Amino acid sequence: MKKILLLSFFVLPIALVAQNVDSLQIKKISDDVFTNGKAYDNLRFLCKQVGPRLSGSPQAQKAVEATARMLKEAGADTVYLQPCMVPHWIRGEKEKGKIILDKNQSFDLKLCALGNSEGTGKNGVTGEVVEVKTMAELHRLGTAGIKGKIVFFNFAMNPTNVQTFRSYGESGTARRIGPAQAAKYGALAVMVRSLASNGDDYPHTGTTQYNDSFPKIGAVAISTNDADRLSIELTTHDVVKAYIRTTSTMLPDVQSYNVVGEIRGSHFPNEVITVGGHLDSWDLAEGAQDDGAGCVQSIEVLRAIKAAGIKPKRTIRAVMFMNEENGGRGGEKYLELAKFNKEQHLFALESDAGGFTPRGFGFDMKPQQLAKVQEWKPLFYPYGVYELRAGGGGSDISPLRSIGTALSGLSPDSQRYFDLHHAATDTFEAVSKRELHLGAINMAALIYLVDKYGL
Amino acid sequence: MKKILLLSFFVLPIALVAQNVDSLQIKKISDDVFTNGKAYDNLRFLCKQVGPRLSGSPQAQKAVEATARMLKEAGADTVYLQPCMVPHWIRGEKEKGKIILDKNQSFDLKLCALGNSEGTGKNGVTGEVVEVKTMAELHRLGTAGIKGKIVFFNFAMNPTNVQTFRSYGESGTARRIGPAQAAKYGALAVMVRSLASNGDDYPHTGTTQYNDSFPKIGAVAISTNDADRLSIELTTHDVVKAYIRTTSTMLPDVQSYNVVGEIRGSHFPNEVITVGGHLDSWDLAEGAQDDGAGCVQSIEVLRAIKAAGIKPKRTIRAVMFMNEENGGRGGEKYLELAKFNKEQHLFALESDAGGFTPRGFGFDMKPQQLAKVQEWKPLFYPYGVYELRAGGGGSDISPLRSIGTALSGLSPDSQRYFDLHHAATDTFEAVSKRELHLGAINMAALIYLVDKYGL
Numbered sequence: 071m072k073k074i075l076l077l078s079f080f081v082l083p084i085a086l087v088a089q090n091v092d093s094l095q096i097k098k099i100s101d102d103v104f105t106n107g108k109a110y111d112n113l114r115f116l117c118k119q120v121g122p123r124l125s126g127s128p129q130a131q132k133a134v135e136a137t138a139r140m141l142k143e144a145g146a147d148t149v150y151l152q153p154c155m156v157p158h159w160i161r162g163e164k165e166k167g168k169i170i171l172d173k174n175q176s177f178d179l180k181l182c183a184l185g186n187s188e189g190t191g192k193n194g195v196t197g198e199v200v201e202v203k204t205m206a207e208l209h210r211l212g213t214a215g216i217k218g219k220i221v222f223f224n225f226a227m228n229p230t231n232v233q234t235f236r237s238y239g240e241s242g243t244a245r246r247i248g249p250a251q252a253a254k255y256g257a258l259a260v261m262v263r264s265l266a267s268n269g270d271d272y273p274h275t276g277t278t279q280y281n282d283s284f285p286k287i288g289a290v291a292i293s294t295n296d297a298d299r300l301s302i303e304l305t306t307h308d309v310v311k312a313y314i315r316t317t318s319t320m321l322p323d324v325q326s327y328n329v330v331g332e333i334r335g336s337h338f339p340n341e342v343i344t345v346g347g348h349l350d351s352w353d354l355a356e357g358a359q360d361d362g363a364g365c366v367q368s369i370e371v372l373r374a375i376k377a378a379g380i381k382p383k384r385t386i387r388a389v390m391f392m393n394e395e396n397g398g399r400g401g402e403k404y405l406e407l408a409k410f411n412k413e414q415h416l417f418a419l420e421s422d423a424g425g426f427t428p429r430g431f432g433f434d435m436k437p438q439q440l441a442k443v444q445e446w447k448p449l450f451y452p453y454g455v456y457e458l459r460a461g462g463g464g465s466d467i468s469p470l471r472s473i474g475t476a477l478s479g480l481s482p483d484s485q486r487y488f489d490l491h492h493a494a495t496d497t498f499e500a501v502s503k504r505e506l507h508l509g510a511i512n513m514a515a516l517i518y519l520v521d522k523y524g525l
Numbered sequence: 526m527k528k529i530l531l532l533s534f535f536v537l538p539i540a541l542v543a544q545n546v547d548s549l550q551i552k553k554i555s556d557d558v559f560t561n562g563k564a565y566d567n568l569r570f571l572c573k574q575v576g577p578r579l580s581g582s583p584q585a586q587k588a589v590e591a592t593a594r595m596l597k598e599a600g601a602d603t604v605y606l607q608p609c610m611v612p613h614w615i616r617g618e619k620e621k622g623k624i625i626l627d628k629n630q631s632f633d634l635k636l637c638a639l640g641n642s643e644g645t646g647k648n649g650v651t652g653e654v655v656e657v658k659t660m661a662e663l664h665r666l667g668t669a670g671i672k673g674k675i676v677f678f679n680f681a682m683n684p685t686n687v688q689t690f691r692s693y694g695e696s697g698t699a700r701r702i703g704p705a706q707a708a709k710y711g712a713l714a715v716m717v718r719s720l721a722s723n724g725d726d727y728p729h730t731g732t733t734q735y736n737d738s739f740p741k742i743g744a745v746a747i748s749t750n751d752a753d754r755l756s757i758e759l760t761t762h763d764v765v766k767a768y769i770r771t772t773s774t775m776l777p778d779v780q781s782y783n784v785v786g787e788i789r790g791s792h793f794p795n796e797v798i799t800v801g802g803h804l805d806s807w808d809l810a811e812g813a814q815d816d817g818a819g820c821v822q823s824i825e826v827l828r829a830i831k832a833a834g835i836k837p838k839r840t841i842r843a844v845m846f847m848n849e850e851n852g853g854r855g856g857e858k859y860l861e862l863a864k865f866n867k868e869q870h871l872f873a874l875e876s877d878a879g880g881f882t883p884r885g886f887g888f889d890m891k892p893q894q895l896a897k898v899q900e901w902k903p904l905f906y907p908y909g910v911y912e913l914r915a916g917g918g919g920s921d922i923s924p925l926r927s928i929g930t931a932l933s934g935l936s937p938d939s940q941r942y943f944d945l946h947h948a949a950t951d952t953f954e955a956v957s958k959r960e961l962h963l964g965a966i967n968m969a970a971l972i973y974l975v976d977k978y979g980l
Binding site: 100101104105229230232234267268427429452453454456457483485486489502503504505508 | 555556559560684685687689722723882884907908909911912938940941944957958959960963
């Protein structure tokens with residue numbers, strides 16, 4: 071007992087002094103980012119000068135060049151590209167679709183082809199609409215109820231989950247596997263209700279995954295307002311038909327790149343700390359919150375560390391991952407090269423939940439590592455981050471789990487994300503400069519602490 | 526020691542059971558508000574059908590009628606008006622202003638008269654511009670440096686404070702007392718840099734307070750972009766002049782109302798719990814975040830409590846206070862009537878910091894009351910509220926302090942507030958439905974707990 075008390079007597083003040091030094095260092099980072107931060111200006115460029123940047127598009131290539139330049143300007147001592155082959159999906163001609171109530175009544179749909187989906191053919195398809203609200207309903211209907219029809223997956227996002235990502239995960243099955251499941255029963259095509267948390271007139275796209283054993287039928291998202299209307303019309307009409315025409319298709323893979331900028335570590339240059347977002351976006355949107363925000367925040371972490379005069383012990387890398395949206399090839403390539411080059415990856419942080427006001431970080435790491443990180447909690451509290459919880463990461467960094475890398479994801483407030491996610495409303499104007507920069511401040515603080523103390 | 530242990534043994538499980546019951550009750554409230562909440566629709570009406578509603582305006586009267594109706598629809602058992610006289614300030618003709626750099630060069634200002642300010646007269650005023658960045662600078666210049674000139678208060682909001690209200694308080698002296706101080710030294714008129722956290726082209730208004738011993742000179746806010754440009758021009762020109770013309774004036778007081786809706790308490794009907802926001806807004810804005818949000822959230826608290834089947838022990842009142850922006854008369858009247866009617870006011874909660882995602886509550890109450898409230902912290906955590914701190918309230922409820930009422934203010938995230946505060950950009954579109962409703966959920970939870978357990 072006496073021994074423990076004595077130990078505390080010496081240990082506690084040292085810990086407190088360390089926290090005080092760190093608190094001052096983080097305040098310095100914060101003041102600088104709020105005053106001189108470049109994330110918002112970089113995001114404007116990415117949204118307005120580059121624009122939508124789907125993998126394989128000329129704009130994706132422009133985004134590679136633009137962020138390589140930004141990384142240099144941020145003070146990275148090395149900037150390089152990691153070539154990787156990516157899927158090259160194209161939307162084709164503007165999609166058409168309408169709901170036919172009877173001979174004299176129809177209304178046009180606000181719709182878009184789902185990412186990676188194949189077109190309906192030049193003539194489009196027309197068929198009776200069958201609505202399903204759960205996957206079990208689809209299976210109950212089976213071939214008898216579905217063959218030759220157009221399946222309408224009306225899976226509304228559950229509004230009662232405070233964490234909107236949970237509802238996205240739950241209802242997202244419709245978009246992710248709905249077309250493949252409906253094709254199994256002979257459906258002509260599929261319409262999914264947009265995965266949006268609000269009532270709006272914009273279709274929200276996103277990938278679908280076919281099953282090679284069944285036909286690749288046309289698949290679209292319709293706006294939530296259209297979905298609500300259609301659902302009502304179905305209750306008052308015996309037969310409702312839909313016409314859908316899409317010409318999207320998957321072309322052969324093309325070459326693209328991850329963009330990497332690093333500050334070489336002074337003591338342990340072989341220990342890599344990654345901070346990243348994904349550079350590609352959907353073709354319908356400026357990709358401001360998804361995920362231009364995560365890219366410019368990651369670049370800002372490098373800039374802020376340089377600007378604060380911090381000389382990291384470990385190598386800190388900002389990575390713009392390519393092809394998160396419809397393939398994940400950038401993340402896979404990053405792991406492949408890490409293994410090939412025998413790099414040690416200590417920690418990776420991803421920001422891919424929007425540049426909204428930050429609330430926490432989620433961690434996928436060993437319990438003793440998490441315990442260590444949670445001791446830093448008081449350092450984040452003044453910057454609005456109060457939750458350092460188990461569970462987190464990001465799809466681009468998740469391949470690194472296989473080599474034992476500790477992972478983390480920034481958790482910004484999620485209330486507004488699914489109002490604009492994967493839709494034309496995901497524009498630069500929807501991003502708050504202060505919120506974006508506050509996220510970057512917390513990311514820089516975490517990277518600073520992991521670099522200084524290890525895990 | 527034994528006794529304490531025994532006590533804990535019995536007390537703890539009861540406390541835990543209570544928290545579990547409360548947690549289920551709050552979840553019920555939350556699910557209902559997220560699913561059936563009316564706050565967002567009510568806000569749309571207030572912004573789009575009523576619009577800007579400055580005290581004394583016809584729209585303010587429309588807002589009184591509209592919210593009285595909303596309170597009835599929300600299930601209040603009694604709805605009534607509290608008459609109160611309010612200042613009737615009018616903006617007059619559209620303001621004019623320009624910066625004259627030399628004979629051939631000038632640029633128009635985006636400007637607006639400050640609230641409660643008097644006009645410059647029909648001919649406007651022209652004078653040399655003197656820039657000051659601190660109040661001390663103004664005093665150093667004194668009469669010699671200021672007489673006959675137009676003072677430009679360029680007090681930028683400090684971007685480094687995470688809590689933007691702090692910067693607002695610090696830089697706000699320019700608007701609040703700048704014109705009176707400049708008039709003391711013989712200034713012709715005053716321009717203040719808008720109290721905005723972003724660079725934009727909108728003037729942000731707000732009240733100024735004259736000193737009766739000095740002339741009531743014209744006073745305007747100019748946009749932050751104009752302020753930045755003017756400040757640069759002043760460094761490269763020996764003399765920069767400004768022309769300003771405003772015709773605003775204060776008319777005699779007129780009658781208006783606080784709107785009150787209440788659910789009568791079942792056990793202690795004489796103990797009043799107030800939840801409110803202010804109904805008036807600036808004339809330039811829809812007043813969505815300031816403070817339509819607080820009004821509709823307060824109405825929502827009543828609706829949610831009714832909908833959850835809760836029968837409050839104490840009387841719960843939602844109050845739409847009139848005239849917070851340029852007089853505070855509604856708050857004063859509320860206290861006056863409370864005293865006159867010998868009401869016991871246990872607790873009052875105000876939402877007047879925007880309908881952004883909630884982060885906490887601030888409390889102005891006795892330490893033992895705060896300690897009790899802080900025990901409820903785990904109940905709020907799932908709803909994004911993690912900070913129950915000392916210090917808080919709101920200007921409409923602050924008069925109640927004099928009769929010993931415990932006060933509280935909702936603390937939403939403050940990053941976006943001063944981008945749009947008191948400007949034409951404070952529109953319905955700037956409000957997120959989920960953020961607004963999440964704020965109302967936490968407010969309802971707090972009111973439910975205070976009603977159930979007292980303070």
